[in-house]
Amino acid sequence: MKKSSSAAQPVILKHVPERTCIACHEVKPKRELVRLVYSSEGVVEVDASGRKPGRGAYLCQSPECWHKGVNKGKLEHALRGKISAESRARLMKFGVAIRGGEGASSRTGGIS
Numbered sequence: 063m064k065k066s067s068s069a070a071q072p073v074i075l076k077h078v079p080e081r082t083c084i085a086c087h088e089v090k091p092k093r094e095l096v097r098l099v100y101s102s103e104g105v106v107e108v109d110a111s112g113r114k115p116g117r118g119a120y121l122c123q124s125p126e127c128w129h130k131g132v133n134k135g136k137l138e139h140a141l142r143g144k145i146s147a148e149s150r151a152r153l154m155k156f157g158v159a160i161r162g163g164e165g166a167s168s169r170t171g172g173i174s
């Protein structure tokens with residue numbers, strides 16, 4: 063898919079921001095991923111709005127990725143900080159809760 067002309071690239075009308083899951087490294091539309099924010103020392107929060115300030119990382123809405131990210135240290139690596147046991151437990155609870163919510167994307171109607 064290499065184009066020879068570098069000039070005047072067509073503008074894609076519908077710009078869908080994409081992010082990479084830090085666990086499986088798949089690139090997906092941002093809205094299909096869950097943003098996590100390193101809000102303060104050792105504290106990581108789930109950012110449903112996607113607008114919280116702080117260092118962010120993204121995970122798929124898949125318990126597997128959460129397990130990898132939270133328990134296997136990928137999240138700590140991505141956020142470049144330690145995650146407290148408390149935050150970790152909270153995140154895993156969230157990650158497990160994702161299961162069963164298949165196809166149900168109406169949890170937060172965050173369309174801007």
Ligand SMILES: [Zn+2]
Pocket residue numbers: 083084085086087088121122124127
């Ligand atoms: Zn993933």
